[in-house]
Amino acid sequence: MQMRVDNIRAFTVDVPQAALDDLKQRLVRTRWPEKETVDDWDQGIPLAYAQELAAYWRDDYDWRRVEARLGALPNHLATIDGLDVHFLHIRSANPAARPLILTHGWPGSVLEFLDVIAPLAADYHLVIPSLPGYGFSGKPTEAKWSVEHIGAAWDALMRALGYDRYFAQGGDWGSAVTCAIGMNHADHCAGIHVNMVVGAPPPDLMADLTDSEKFYLARFGWYQAKDSGYSAQQATRPQTIGYALTDSPVGQMAWIVEKCHGWTDCGHQPGGQSIGGHPENALSRDAMLDTVSLYWLTASAASSARLYWHSFRNFSAGEILVPTGCSLFPNEIMRLSRRWAERRYKNIVYWNELDRGGHFAAWEQPLLFVGEVRAALAQMNL
DSSP states (O other), X not given: OOOOEEEEEEOOOOOOHHHHHHHHHHHHTOOOOOOOSSSSSTTSSOHHHHHXXXXXXXXXXXXXXXXXXXXXXXXXXXXXXXXXXXXXXXXXXXXXXXEEEEEOOTTOOGGGGHHHHHHHTTTEEEXXXXXXXXTTSOOOSSTTOOHHHHHHHHHHHHHHTTOSSEEEEESTHHHHHHHHHHHHOTTTEEEEEESSOOOOOOGGGSTTOOHHHHHHHHHHHHHHHHSOHHHHHHHHOHHHHHHHHHHOHHHHHHHHHHHHHHSSXXXXXXXXXXXXXOGGGTSOHHHHHHHHXXXXXXXXXXXXXHHHXXXXXXXXXXXXXXXXXXXXXXXXXXXXXXXHHTTTBSOEEXXXXXXXXXXXXXXXXXXXXXXXXXXXXXXXXX
């Protein structure tokens, strides 16, 4: 049974000035911890950089700049299964354009797609939703918004917009949602593209690992040992961490910017560990603070974290039969070899391993991302 979609209407992004004033006042009153006892990012975002970034956020950053850019696009709300969902809907002027839904992850948002909208809209009608509990979407009040439920909601939204057949794309949680669409709504989804290829190495292929596969395992092993504390917290006690991040803008900033260092292609030393480098080698200071500000101004720390509580154990579950395109960026958290991926993705029609970029592909490398989406979907028919 198709999920119900009601009351599709225009939405205006307009953060009250009082919220921006409150943010600045909280930044002025920040209570700082002592300096870390190492000279790198091994204990988290270094104190000196956190203070530098917070001072810029307080004194020089301009939320109204990104608000105007976002507001220049067609913003909408739709009530889907009782929840208001925010989405961008950009209709292409190309009469041969094909529909495409793009889904972000954590700690992302629709903002990470801003630089790819214009080039993709030359060939595609774009629908870019904010995940439930993220950005300007409503915060669920029932414990039912798993990736499968979100996938069903996205399918219903596309059909309500008049797109009976469409493509889906995503990374991070967006990859999980996109895979759920491909698994459960193949009668409407004509194919998917993912820039985070999620699955488990098959046990029967572990005896003769290639050098690349050994590197992928080492990278993921480092992530599990040194960089996955956030996911354990959000998957088990999202409400608890929500109190801290919703009350402290610097806390919210550090929680996100740490990942802008660890997960981007920002000049880390070779070897698969996020040692060295600087996040501003990959993302501008303003770009990072745009996303941090969106999480802060919408008070979505707890509501966004709950997606881990709902679905983290099932992140990579299920076989996918629809045509699939896979783009592997080098500093992704998890990478699979093609033979590993083929155990889950049964119809891979496009596979490419790139030489630069990280977890936030559209945000870090918009031109490469656009090329990958086009190349992958060129192998698929509606």
